[in-house]
Amino acid sequence: MSSPTAGAAPDQDDPDANSGGAAAQSQRTPKSERTREQIVAAALQLFREQGYQGTTMRAVAASAGVSVGNAYYYFSSKEELIQGFYDQMVTDQAAACVQVFAGSRDFAERLRGALLAWLTAAEPYHEFAGRFFATAAQPDNPLSPFSRASSPARDASIALYRELIDGASVQVGAELSVTLPELLWLYQLGIVLYWVHDSSPGTKRTRLLVDHTVPMITRLVRLSRLPVIRPLSRQTAELVTMLRSHPS
Amino acid sequence: MSSPTAGAAPDQDDPDANSGGAAAQSQRTPKSERTREQIVAAALQLFREQGYQGTTMRAVAASAGVSVGNAYYYFSSKEELIQGFYDQMVTDQAAACVQVFAGSRDFAERLRGALLAWLTAAEPYHEFAGRFFATAAQPDNPLSPFSRASSPARDASIALYRELIDGASVQVGAELSVTLPELLWLYQLGIVLYWVHDSSPGTKRTRLLVDHTVPMITRLVRLSRLPVIRPLSRQTAELVTMLRSHPS
Numbered sequence: 001m002s003s004p005t006a007g008a009a010p011d012q013d014d015p016d017a018n019s020g021g022a023a024a025q026s027q028r029t030p031k032s033e034r035t036r037e038q039i040v041a042a043a044l045q046l047f048r049e050q051g052y053q054g055t056t057m058r059a060v061a062a063s064a065g066v067s068v069g070n071a072y073y074y075f076s077s078k079e080e081l082i083q084g085f086y087d088q089m090v091t092d093q094a095a096a097c098v099q100v101f102a103g104s105r106d107f108a109e110r111l112r113g114a115l116l117a118w119l120t121a122a123e124p125y126h127e128f129a130g131r132f133f134a135t136a137a138q139p140d141n142p143l144s145p146f147s148r149a150s151s152p153a154r155d156a157s158i159a160l161y162r163e164l165i166d167g168a169s170v171q172v173g174a175e176l177s178v179t180l181p182e183l184l185w186l187y188q189l190g191i192v193l194y195w196v197h198d199s200s201p202g203t204k205r206t207r208l209l210v211d212h213t214v215p216m217i218t219r220l221v222r223l224s225r226l227p228v229i230r231p232l233s234r235q236t237a238e239l240v241t242m243l244r245s246h247p248s
Numbered sequence: 249m250s251s252p253t254a255g256a257a258p259d260q261d262d263p264d265a266n267s268g269g270a271a272a273q274s275q276r277t278p279k280s281e282r283t284r285e286q287i288v289a290a291a292l293q294l295f296r297e298q299g300y301q302g303t304t305m306r307a308v309a310a311s312a313g314v315s316v317g318n319a320y321y322y323f324s325s326k327e328e329l330i331q332g333f334y335d336q337m338v339t340d341q342a343a344a345c346v347q348v349f350a351g352s353r354d355f356a357e358r359l360r361g362a363l364l365a366w367l368t369a370a371e372p373y374h375e376f377a378g379r380f381f382a383t384a385a386q387p388d389n390p391l392s393p394f395s396r397a398s399s400p401a402r403d404a405s406i407a408l409y410r411e412l413i414d415g416a417s418v419q420v421g422a423e424l425s426v427t428l429p430e431l432l433w434l435y436q437l438g439i440v441l442y443w444v445h446d447s448s449p450g451t452k453r454t455r456l457l458v459d460h461t462v463p464m465i466t467r468l469v470r471l472s473r474l475p476v477i478r479p480l481s482r483q484t485a486e487l488v489t490m491l492r493s494h495p496s
Contacts, residue, residue, distance in 0.1 A: 144445070146445075197392070197394075208490060209487075209490070209491075212483070212486065212487045212490055213487065215483060216480060216483045216484065216487070219479065219480055219483070220480070223476065223477075226476065228471065228474065228476075229471075231467065232464060232467055232468070235460070235463060235464045235467070236464065238460065239457075239460045239461065239464070242456060242457070242460055243457075
């Protein structure tokens with residue numbers, strides 16, 4: 001009934017379980033990880049069925065078969081459950097990318113594979129995402145992909161793109177190299193934004209967008225070593241630095 | 249009390265007043281144009297004060313000093329009033345651009361001036377836009393900037409960018425030339441999206457984004473004539489064609 005205190009520890013074998021987010025994933029035990037996943041899965045099912053507004057933490061806990069206190073131990077608020085959704089998407093994407101990256105060193109194939117892996121993971125949540133992203137798009141919302149609260153999922157995604165590039169048989173210009181993973185994450189955000197608005201059957205227009213833009217991104221990356229393109233790489237790096245800096 | 253019939257004509261001297269949107273603007277008489285602007289101004293004030301949901305057509309009509317029937321004659325729904333907002337923004341932007349375009353043939357200066365003109369026109373509506381865009385971002389919303397209903401404002405904006413390019417002392421590659429106005433409109437949409445989320449004082453971060461990206465866009469446009477860049481221009485044109493085509 002009452003809110004849990006910060007010190008509550010339903011899983012005695014896992015004192016780090018409440019550190020939250022993909023970044024802390026390595027510190028979790030299999031058991032607490034399983035409980036966490038159960039809660040996220042229950043929440044996402046309820047969000048799909050009853051909407052984000054209509055879902056309570058109590059209902060999530062009941063559906064996951066855990067106490068309300070235990071649910072709050074893992075997620076301090078309903079909003080944090082959405083961070084769980086973001087984490088889940090990048091975890092599923094990374095799992096699918098193991099095979100994609102092992103199968104090809106071609107940059108374009110790896111990039112296309114990574115994006116399609118995200119779309120495949122997110123497909124069951126398409127309708128929910130459409131309704132939900134309208135809320136997340138509000139200014140200053142901690143659910144914004146740029147927020148501090150979203151940094152674990154964002155960092156995990158950027159790390160995945162770093163891995164994509166490092167294993168690819170492509171030469172990237174020095175200026176571009178540092179910022180490219182973050183740029184590819186921004187590109188993925190653009191694809192996701194389009195996907196949210198995509199009402200075509202099976203969101204096939206988004207897949208068409210991927211097929212059209214991957215060769216363009218690949219061409220730009222290849223051109224990044226040309227002297228005539230280098231100033232653009234530098235400007236892009238400056239832009240990312242500006243975007244990353246805290247608003248004043 | 250009752251909804252107006254389609255044939256109602258409060259302004260006998262202006263049978264075309266109900267054709268709506270920026271495209272039909274040339275057919276309007278000064279009197280009907282004035283009435284229309286009064287209604288839009290009243291609506292935007294109410295949206296700012298009471299929110300979009302809390303504003304009724306009846307309140308808009310009362311505030312504008314016209315009958316409810318007359319208000320419905322110009323705007324068949326509250327949503328159409330938002331189209332009036334879009335139209336108003338591009339009209340104000342175009343008015344400010346007359347001086348910008350007359351003052352310089354430099355592509356970058358013209359582009360920067362056009363974007364700052366939009367930001368200046370939209371500044372009083374920043375808070376409203378933040379709340380409202382969350383609604384407009386819903387899938388299939390006719391208020392989406394890509395919708396058929398938004399085409400008058402979109403076409404007017406693309407025409408403004410065509411004028412910007414045609415009067416500038418810049419050589420644009422043939423493949424890029426056709427789609428460049430639409431690409432600059434898409435670029436402006438990106439700036440607007442950032443602006444909606446910008447909580448810095450005076451939205452100065454958006455102005456910083458303009459200052460960072462205008463030189464990059466300008467460089468890309470100048471490079472468009474190089475043989476090594478041409479395939480990218482062709483791919484970009486194909487992408488715009490894909491985006492423009494109707495979802496199936």
